[in-house]
Amino acid sequence: MTDDERRQDAEASPLHRIDRKSNGEIRPTERLAMNRTGSFDWDLDAQSLDIDEAGLAVFGVEPAAFDERPGTLLEHLEPAERARLDVTIDEAITSGSNSYSVHFPMPLDDGTTQWTHVQARILRSRDGKAHRIVGVVRDATAEVTHSAFVLNLEKRRQRQTSIVERTTSAMSRAVTVDDVTAALTGPGGLARLGADGLALGLVENSAVNIAALSGESLEVLDGLGSGELDRDLPLTDTIRSGRPRFITSLTALARRYPALEPHLGELKFRAAAYLPLVAQARSLGGLALFYRERMVFNADERILCLGLAAIVAQSLQRAMLFDEEREFATQLQSAMLPSRIQEIEGGEIAVRYHAAWSGRQVGGDWYDVITLPNNRYGLVVGDVQGHDTHAAAIMGQLRIALRAYAAEGHPPTTVLVRASRFLAELDTDRFATCTYAQVDLASGATRVVRAGHLGPLIRHADGRVGSPRVRGGLPLGLSTDLQDETYPETRLDLVPGETFVLYTDGLVEEPGADLDTGVEALRSEVSTGPAGAEALADHLSERLWERWGSGDDVALLVLRRSPDVGSTHAPRLHQYIHQADPEGLSDARSIVRQALADWGLAAFADDAELVTGELLGNVLLHTEGGAVLTLEVLPEPVRRVRLSVQDRSSTWPRRRAPGETSTSGRGLLLLDAVATRWGIEPRGEGKAVWCEIGPAPPTARERSAPADGCRSDEATARDHGTSGDAAGASGTDPGLSPGPGPDGG
Structure with missing residues (x-):
């Protein structure tokens, strides 16, 4: 279009038919008209509308065709929008308001839609009756369109912020690598990431192992993902190069990686983001996010994906370090406990040790079974104060010392007194609690002493569980420092078929509840658990230690005396x-x-x-x-x-x-x-x-x-031999005498 054509077109437009002063100055009404803004005066009593040419241009009505009726301006308006406009005006008039403002879309002759804005003032008489409305009308399409763009942009940014916040929150609670994968693939995992599927590959030596897959149809990639790091696949390529790849065409992806082509028909995704997982210059693996509808990745979306990869990488690095530390702690603790428990004659015994999920913060819980002369056994369960390597080291020394004192044949009281003195001489501020029992499986006689520790439980042959009142003394080390080395001995009888249970407090400490509640839960599980020592130990570990949340170490010892059921003819x-x-x-x-x-x-x-x-x-x-x-x-x-x-x-x-x-x-x-x-x-x-x-x-x-x-x-x-009968074949006992003693009452 030439300059002359543009000038002629402008002169033909009513918005540009402007009267100028002789000096060329633009009048105020002309300025409004140039910005597609007009004014109107609506006489409510006469039901006539006076509107200038600029206002008519906003409504797309020629001046010659306007009959001063308000309805003429709204003929092209959709019925629903016209009804909404009428309701707005009526409510403003009847409510006593002095003004109103409304936006509404209006179809134009060229097929487009214009957003129109009316800002009006209601004039009322002294009695409050509305008689005139004056105002302006303008083309607000650019403004509304920009607002919609801004609103859409704000929604996208809010969504991206929500994705980052929820992913960060979920990853912050992940402690182990298993926790990280569970957070990614568990309920709500894909929604947190804003994706429809994911694949997580971790580098192990020179290979990639698919640690997690989530999303419909992704199981077809399970066999492709794991393997050597030099395989020509998008995930391994991303890990090797350390560069992200954003894919919006699976066909192009198959041309680049032919191994994927046979599986494209089974995938229900249209786009993917392959992201390297790098933390402190160490390549941990790769994360692939899959999308069903996305066709492009703009700058904000790419930044979001890279941010999610950084969050996952940092969580994985922390989790891997935790797993390594926990493995070290568990191995250290296990090395200080007995490598094996010998088989015993006249019963069966089972032991369990469970380390707390607290990294290198190992505890001082321990157990031991000591063989004593005459088919007797010393049973020990204890706990050194603290949860660190120092506590574990003290535990190892104390266990060996207590084992030596018991093997020398000392009675239980003496064993604990000497163990307390040994701990006091180590020049440490730690103390230890323990329960020690000497059990004679031939007779069932059991001698028990406690040093500030929880007492044993006994499950009777009929399934009832008792808590014998075992007297106790101060914790080991502390009793020597306070010069109160008193460990009274309690005598119990373990009859055939009964079970003797020793444990540390980690088995009964339920978060948010007192210790008595945990002990009652333990009594219930011992009563309803299986009869065998090994099976009962597994049952208690599963039902209690894992149930409480594994926040503390647990040492558990279960001894069952072999049952004596006689025979079917002589039960x-x-x-x-x-x-x-x-x-x-x-x-x-x-x-x-x-x-x-x-x-x-x-x-x-x-x-x-x-x-x-x-x-x-x-x-x-x-x-x-x-x-x-x-x-x-x-x-x-x-x-x-x-x-x-x-x-x-x-x-x-x-x-x-x-x-x-x-x-x-x-x-x-x-x-x-x-x-x-x-x-x-x-x-x-x-x-x-x-x-x-x-x-x-x-x-x-x-x-x-x-x-x-x-x-x-x-x-x-x-x-019917009577060699063991004190009474012989008579009805009374010849050994009875009128000597001192109870009267038989």
């Missing part, structure tokens, strides 16, 4: 009744009745339950410890119930002749009346009172005659 059960257990006596009577019912001997249940209560009550009242109840069935030809109650007191009961008003002294008389035979036997450090309930044993003449022609005297004698 047997054992039960320990602790003196401090108020429900133990009632539970024992119930166990006896249920066992005899299960064995088909319910006819003897009343007498057996009565005798159980008398014998156990005598022990709990007149001795200073608990009792071991043994119930068994003597084999045929005459099936009888044999019941034995063992305690640690060496004083034997004596028979008395109580008066009519006496409240005690009838226990042995009742036993004599109910039992077929009874007696007392010495048992090492104590005694056992036993009785038999049921048919009388065969006489000497009956024993000499074969039963039904199929049993000999020798066979019968083997079945």
Whole structure:
């Protein structure tokens, strides 16, 4: 278009039909018209509109065609937009407002859309009635378009900021490499990155290992990604070169990397960003982000992708360092613990050590099993104060010293006193807690001492779990410094089939709860867990240590004494009744009745339950410890119930002749009346009172005659030998004397 044509076109436009003063100055109305802005005066009473030519040009109406009706200006407006404009004006008039402002799109004859802005003032009479509206109307297309651009730009920047913030937050909580991959591929991982798929490859030696894949159809790349670093693939190429690659054409990608061509049909993506993961000049791997719809990567999007790669790389570097430190700490701790636990005779034992997830901050938890003479074993679980290599070093020295003192044959109290002095002489400000037990698996006798540590748990054969009241002293080292080296010994009985559990506080410390809550949870899991020592140790580790969050080290020791179930013809059960257990006596009577019912001997249940209560009550009242109840069935030809109650007191009961008003002294008389035979036997450090309930044993003449022609005297004698019975074949015990001791009450 020539200059003349432009001048003629401008003169033809109503916006440029401008009257100028003789000196060429542009008037105010003309200035507005040049900026596509006009004015109007709307008489509401007369319903007429006076609008200048510039205003008519904004609405695209020729002056000759305008009939002064407001509706004429809005004929081209969409019905919905016209209704919205009418509502805006009506609300302004009826609400008493003095002005209104509105933007609306208006189609033009050339097919384009113009954004129009009306800014008006409402004039009212003294009574508040609106009678005129005056204002300006202008073409606001450029302004609105720019605002939309700015708004869209702001939305993109907000989205990019959100992606960076959410990714940074997720990566900040990742501790290990597994945590990083879980954050990338777990729920919400792709949404945080703003991608539809991802592949993470990590450099290991001279190879690339695909550590994570996420996104539909990406499994086809699983076999392609891992392998040697010199393979001609986009991810390995990016890692080698250290330069990002932004792909918007998969066809061009296949031409560059022919190995991908057979798999392009299965991929549901149109673009990808291959990003190197570099931290402190070390190449860690590569990250590939895949997109379904994206066709271009502008400067902001490329910067965003590179920023995400930097965040992931820094998180990976931190996680790799953590994994290396944790492996070092775990190996250091494991080297200081026993390399193996020997098999034991008469039971099974399992140990577990779990390191806390805290890098090189190793703890001082330990366990040990020490072989002692006469089929006895020393069991130790302890914890040195602190979580660092110093605590681990002290633990190693203390474990060896305590093991040496125990192997010398010292009683448990002496072992802990010497261990405390050893720790005090190390010239350290650390102390240690521990529980030490000497267990005789032949008899079940257990001697326990505590040094500021948690006491043991015992699971009985019927699944109940008890917490014996084990007296304790100050932590090792601290007791020597305070000159209070007192470690009282508690005597327990571990009957066949029972399980002895020692542990450190990491197994019961639940975040946000007190220690008692964790101990109760442990008791519940011990009760419901499997019977075997190994299986129970795994069960406790899975249910508690992993459940609490593995924030502390854990040492766990589980010892189960082999059960003694007898045979199908002569079953047997054992039960320990602790003196401090108020429900133990009632539970024992119930166990006896249920066992005899299960064995088909319910006819003897009343007498057996009565005798159980008398014998156990005598022990709990007149001795200073608990009792071991043994119930068994003597084999045929005459099936009888044999019941034995063992305690640690060496004083034997004596028979008395109580008066009519006496409240005690009838226990042995009742036993004599109910039992077929009874007696007392010495048992090492104590005694056992036993009785038999049921048919009388065969006489000497009956024993000499074969039963039904199929049993000999020798066979019968083997079945009913009385070499271990203190009472012989009589109904009373010749060993009973009126000497001192409990009255049998």
